[in-house]
Amino acid sequence: MLDTQDDGYMTADGRKIGGVAMEMKNITLRFGGVVAIKDISFDIRWGEIRAIIGPNGAGKSSMLNVISGFYHPQEGDVFYKGFKRPRMRPYQVAQQGIARTFQNIALFEGMSVLDNIMTGRLNHMNAGFLKQALWWGPAAREEEENRAKVEKVIDFLEIQHIRKTPVARLPYGLKKRVELARALAAEPEILLLDEPMAGMNVEEKEDMCRFVLDVNDEFGTTIVLIEHDMGVVMDLSDRVVVMDYGKKIGDGTPDEVRNNQEVINAYLGVAHD
Amino acid sequence: MPDTLLFAMEAALNGLTAGIMYALVALGFVLIFKASGIFNFSQGVMALFAALTLVGFQNGQIPFAHLINAVLGTRIHYFGWNMPTLLAIPATVAVMILFAWLVERIVLKHLVNQEPIILFMATIGLAYFLEGLGDLMWGAEVKRLDVGIPQGMSGAVDDLTFGWFGYGFYLDTLDLYALGIAAVLVTVLVLFSQFTKEGRALRAVADDHQAALSVGISLRFIWVLTWSIAGIVALVAGIMWGAKSGVQFSLSLIALKALPVLILGGFTSIPGAIVGGLIIGVGEKLFDFFMQPFIGGATENWFAYMLALAFLLFRPQGLFGEKIIERV
Amino acid sequence: MLYREAGDFKTTYASDNQTFPIRFDRYGYYLVLAVAFLVVPMFINDYWANSIVVPFLIYAIAALGLNILIGYCGQLSLGTGAFMAVGAYACYKLMVGMPGLNIVFVILLAGLVTAAVGVLFGLPSLRIKGFYLAVATLAAQFFLIWLFTRTPWFFNYSPTGMISAPTRSIFGYPVTGPSASSVTVYLVCLTFVVALAWLARNLTRGTLGRRWMAIRDMDIAAEIIGVNPLMAKLSAFAVSSFLVGVSGALFFSVYLGAAEAGEAFGIDKSFLVLFMVIIGGLGSILGSFLGAAFLVVGPVLLKLLLVNQFGWSTDLAAHLEIMIVGALILVFLILEPHGLAALWRTIKDKLRLWPFPH
Numbered sequence: 027m028l029d030t031q032d033d034g035y036m037t038a039d040g041r042k043i044g045g046v047a048m049e050m051k052n053i054t055l056r057f058g059g060v061v062a063i064k065d066i067s068f069d070i071r072w073g074e075i076r077a078i079i080g081p082n083g084a085g086k087s088s089m090l091n092v093i094s095g096f097y098h099p100q101e102g103d104v105f106y107k108g109f110k111r112p113r114m115r116p117y118q119v120a121q122q123g124i125a126r127t128f129q130n131i132a133l134f135e136g137m138s139v140l141d142n143i144m145t146g147r148l149n150h151m152n153a154g155f156l157k158q159a160l161w162w163g164p165a166a167r168e169e170e171e172n173r174a175k176v177e178k179v180i181d182f183l184e185i186q187h188i189r190k191t192p193v194a195r196l197p198y199g200l201k202k203r204v205e206l207a208r209a210l211a212a213e214p215e216i217l218l219l220d221e222p223m224a225g226m227n228v229e230e231k232e233d234m235c236r237f238v239l240d241v242n243d244e245f246g247t248t249i250v251l252i253e254h255d256m257g258v259v260m261d262l263s264d265r266v267v268v269m270d271y272g273k274k275i276g277d278g279t280p281d282e283v284r285n286n287q288e289v290i291n292a293y294l295g296v297a298h299d
Numbered sequence: 300m301p302d303t304l305l306f307a308m309e310a311a312l313n314g315l316t317a318g319i320m321y322a323l324v325a326l327g328f329v330l331i332f333k334a335s336g337i338f339n340f341s342q343g344v345m346a347l348f349a350a351l352t353l354v355g356f357q358n359g360q361i362p363f364a365h366l367i368n369a370v371l372g373t374r375i376h377y378f379g380w381n382m383p384t385l386l387a388i389p390a391t392v393a394v395m396i397l398f399a400w401l402v403e404r405i406v407l408k409h410l411v412n413q414e415p416i417i418l419f420m421a422t423i424g425l426a427y428f429l430e431g432l433g434d435l436m437w438g439a440e441v442k443r444l445d446v447g448i449p450q451g452m453s454g455a456v457d458d459l460t461f462g463w464f465g466y467g468f469y470l471d472t473l474d475l476y477a478l479g480i481a482a483v484l485v486t487v488l489v490l491f492s493q494f495t496k497e498g499r500a501l502r503a504v505a506d507d508h509q510a511a512l513s514v515g516i517s518l519r520f521i522w523v524l525t526w527s528i529a530g531i532v533a534l535v536a537g538i539m540w541g542a543k544s545g546v547q548f549s550l551s552l553i554a555l556k557a558l559p560v561l562i563l564g565g566f567t568s569i570p571g572a573i574v575g576g577l578i579i580g581v582g583e584k585l586f587d588f589f590m591q592p593f594i595g596g597a598t599e600n601w602f603a604y605m606l607a608l609a610f611l612l613f614r615p616q617g618l619f620g621e622k623i624i625e626r627v
Numbered sequence: 628m629l630y631r632e633a634g635d636f637k638t639t640y641a642s643d644n645q646t647f648p649i650r651f652d653r654y655g656y657y658l659v660l661a662v663a664f665l666v667v668p669m670f671i672n673d674y675w676a677n678s679i680v681v682p683f684l685i686y687a688i689a690a691l692g693l694n695i696l697i698g699y700c701g702q703l704s705l706g707t708g709a710f711m712a713v714g715a716y717a718c719y720k721l722m723v724g725m726p727g728l729n730i731v732f733v734i735l736l737a738g739l740v741t742a743a744v745g746v747l748f749g750l751p752s753l754r755i756k757g758f759y760l761a762v763a764t765l766a767a768q769f770f771l772i773w774l775f776t777r778t779p780w781f782f783n784y785s786p787t788g789m790i791s792a793p794t795r796s797i798f799g800y801p802v803t804g805p806s807a808s809s810v811t812v813y814l815v816c817l818t819f820v821v822a823l824a825w826l827a828r829n830l831t832r833g834t835l836g837r838r839w840m841a842i843r844d845m846d847i848a849a850e851i852i853g854v855n856p857l858m859a860k861l862s863a864f865a866v867s868s869f870l871v872g873v874s875g876a877l878f879f880s881v882y883l884g885a886a887e888a889g890e891a892f893g894i895d896k897s898f899l900v901l902f903m904v905i906i907g908g909l910g911s912i913l914g915s916f917l918g919a920a921f922l923v924v925g926p927v928l929l930k931l932l933l934v935n936q937f938g939w940s941t942d943l944a945a946h947l948e949i950m951i952v953g954a955l956i957l958v959f960l961i962l963e964p965h966g967l968a969a970l971w972r973t974i975k976d977k978l979r980l981w982p983f984p985h
Contacts, residue, residue, distance in 0.1 A: 094851055095851075096847070096850075096851055115850065115855075116850045116851045117850050117851070117852075117853045117854055117855045117856070119851075120851060120852055120853030121853055125852065126851060126852075128848065132845050132847070132848035132851075133844075133845075133848075134840060134841050134843075134844035134845060134848070134849070135844050135845075136840060136843065136844045136910065137837070137840050137841075137844065141837060141840070144837055145837050145838075145841050145849075145852060145854075146852065148834055148837065148838060148841075148852070148853055148854060149853045151834045153833070153834065155835070155862070158829060158830055158833045158834065158835055159826045159829055159830050160826070160829065161829040161833070165829075165833060166641065168834075169640075169644065169833060169834075170639075170640045170641055170644075173640040173644070174640065177640075208852065209852075212852070212853070338757075338758045365940070365942075365943050366943065366947075369937070369938075369939045369940070369943055405957075406957055406961070409961040410960065410961060413960075413964070415757055415758070416701070416703055416757055416758075417960055417964060419703070419757070419758050419761070420703075420901070420905055420956070420960060421956070421957055421960045421961075423898065423901070423956065424902075424905075424952075424953045424954070424955075424956025424957045424960065425953065425957060426953065427898070427949055427950070427952055427953030427956065428949075428950050428953030428954050428956075428957065429953070430949055430950075430953070431946050431947065431948070431949035431950025431951070431952075431953060432950050434946040434949070435943070435946045435947060435950060439942060439946065552894075555765070555894075558758075558761075558762045558765065559762060559765075559766075562759060562762055594777075595777045597773060597777065598773070600769045600770075600772075600773045601766060601769035601770040601773050604762065604763075604765050604766030604768075604769055604770065605766050605770060607762055607763075607766065608751060608762070608763045608766045611751060611754065611755050611759060611762075611763060612751060612754060612755075
């Protein structure tokens with residue numbers, strides 16, 4: 027096991043991981059009679075790349091939805107920055123500095139790329155109604171300041187050329203990138219990525235990996251990621267949670283998880299005799 | 300028994316018959332919604348159009364007579380013969396099927412995969428078009444519709460209730476027939492959807508478009524089929540209402556009340572449409588009966604919508620609908 | 628060759644973000660404003676004002692309001708007629724109750740009253756969507772009209788059940804009542820339209836507009852990235868109802884002069900304004916104007932042609948008109964769901980590259 031004292035740990039490549047940012051305690055989530063998540067606990071530390079893996083239907087996306095406040099677990103609690111999080115609407119969770127991308131791209135199709143990314147800045151913009159209506163002083167200034175921040179994200183993800191294109195016209199790979207840009211524009215403390223590489227070709231995957239690592243490296247953003255591509259997961263992440271049928275069957279560094287018998291059984295199947 | 304209660308019961312009974320009317324229109328909505336996910340606003344106008352066409356055929360009116368006269372300066376109005384009802388009804392059914400086919404051809408085909416709200420607005424457009432077309436084809440004046448159903452006070456009901464309560468309820472014989480016809484119609488529809496090949500295909504499409512397509516069901520055929528059935532249901536509704544209060548534009552406003560009915564009953568449930576229709580029909584009559592002294596009459600104008608609104612706030616999926624779990 | 632953006636480099640985000648980024652457009656807009664304020668008043672007569680220009684301006688405000696709700700925030704409303712009635716009746720009560728208050732403030736206050744009522748009927752939008760919401764707004768339509776026709780307080784117990792506007796003036800020129808000249812009425816309406824369109828443009832291009840559009844395009848995702856759906860939807864209802872209310876107040880006070888709720892603001896009005904928005908273009912300020920112009924001018928032209936030219940009966944022309952409007956809705960939804968505004972954009976895109984399109 028890793029030595030996870032409260033002051034963090036060192037990764038293999040020599041990055042310093044901080045204390046506990048968020049902790050899931052005994053989360054159970056049910057839809058009617060179906061148990062999607064069964065008594066799962068794990069923690070997320072500042073600055074780490076934390077992966078959640080598991081076969082289809084294991085409950086990974088539901089877990090992410092619990093973190094972002096979209097589903098409310100029947101049992102268990104979420105602790106954020108050391109405090110128990112009360113039942114919150116998703117937008118309140120977002121305002122606490124948690125941004126995410128979606129498995130099936132959830133961009134605003136009727137808006138341009140620029141406007142989509144600007145929506146990421148909504149929680150940083152608070153000019154009053156009348157000032158906006160009159161486009162007066164603070165409202166206009168705020169718009170420009172945030173536009174400048176958004177342009178930095180656009181540069182970072184190399185999507186300058188599609189800035190004013192309506193999102194609906196973009197190919198899949200670029201849409202995924204725009205979605206990441208929208209999440210990054212929020213300057214989140216924790217970034218949740220739901221299968222960021224699904225459906226991409228090798229080249230696009232490599233680009234996306236580079237972006238994820240760069241985000242973690244340059245902004246120190248904590249990243250929680252769901253991914254099916256084992257190669258990607260093992261390369262990127264510092265620690266991995268493995269889920270199967272709503273239960274946690276493994277938790278640890280990629281190497282530990284790789285050698286965990288239960289994980290091997292879940293992925294490769296097990297002989298019944 | 301106190302008089303007020305008796306009067307209230309009579310009002311409720313009359314509400315029941317209005318409710319059947321709402322239920323019939325709502326039934327047409329449900330059929331189309333189930334098969335294509337389209338909320339067909341024009342269902343009420345379809346009833347009006349069907350009734351207009353039926354009267355037109357019966358009286359031997361020349362379609363577009365006013366238009367032809369205006370353009371050519373002629374003075375034609377009637378062919379000069381009357382079509383017997385038994386012939387006029389199948390002819391009207393044929394027109395409604397033609398209409399269904401045209402709607403699929405010209406409108407639906409091009410709107411596949413659009414958002415529901417766009418489809419809804421398209422059916423509002425369709426409703427306007429059909430209303431204008433109906434007026435243009437057959438003229439806009441109020442018409443009498445007679446298909447041979449006896450009308451007037453039902454003596455049997457009067458005698459029966461007089462025997463029970465010492466007060467005879469007024470009930471139109473026509474309403475009794477409407478009840479019977481509605482029951483037959485629903486039975487036929489249920490039998491059709493359970494025991495025929497087309498019915499099974501219909502249910503498959505209602506369940507999952509993609510899956511139905513992949514096993515070789517023609518979506519377009521199913522759409523024409525459902526719109527045809529909805530057209531026939533509209534014709535029945537049109538006959539009932541037309542025989543009662545004449546064929547006129549207000550029919551399509553009455554049909555608007557099918558919307559709250561659907562909210563009560565759920566958009567995909569045939570029993571829901573019937574029960575919802577009856578609840579609204581009885582509810583508005585009773586509400587008006589008891590509230591008239593306090594807030595004034597004509598509350599039927601809005602009661603159904605307000606009831607639906609209140610209902611929506613507590614049970615958005617309707618009486619028989621299932622709760623939807625949202626996903627991202 | 629005039630319509631160019633080459634060489635017109637933007638060096639600040641503000642200039643990149645402006646309403647008319649292309650110079651030619653900007654000058655065109657100033658020209659239209661100048662003509663509308665300076666030239667038109669010299670030529671306008673009663674016929675033009677009453678049958679085309681004033682109704683166009685007033686409907687443009689209503690369409691703008693509805694467009695904010697449907698086109699920008701994605702909430703379908705079929706209660707526009709009733710909200711116009713709220714504006715009209717609020718305007719009437721304020722005019723009669725506070726004779727000293729300037730008519731401009733009366734109309735703005737009427738808008739605020741309508742905004743409050745709109746928020747009230749917008750509350751269900753938090754739990755229900757799409758056509759469910761449409762039915763909820765139908766409740767507003769039928770209930771409010773019933774209220775206004777049945778409660779004598781609203782029409783000050785007048786025996787006819789009508790409300791009629793007393794004479795009020797701005798700078799000594801009567802704006803309402805029988806002595807108002809068409810030039811003053813036109814200028815008042817024009818000023819309202821320009822000011823409100825400017826407000827609407829500002830609201831839709833800023834944070835509030837983005838919140839609305841996020842809710843419209845994908846409400847769940849919007850909430851997860853941090854849009855409070857309650858505030859977004861209710862603010863859309865408030866702004867939309869404000870505009871619709873102002874339009875209703877103008878419609879009653881400066882245009883009709885006397886009105887009865889069921890007749891002037893029935894469900895037909897709701898559909899008419901909805902059609903303006905669809906034909907003009909969902910989610911476009913310009914579209915609201917184009918749609919209003921189309922549905923105000925179109926029927927007048929059709930009537931001129933069929934009744935005055937061909938001598939058809941007005942009934943027949945009216946039926947044909949309904950049919951054509953319905954068919955147009957279908958045509959637009961099928962061929963160009965973003966309406967006339969999108970057509971205009973396409974033309975401009977072509978023009979920008981003309982004569983070398985590659």
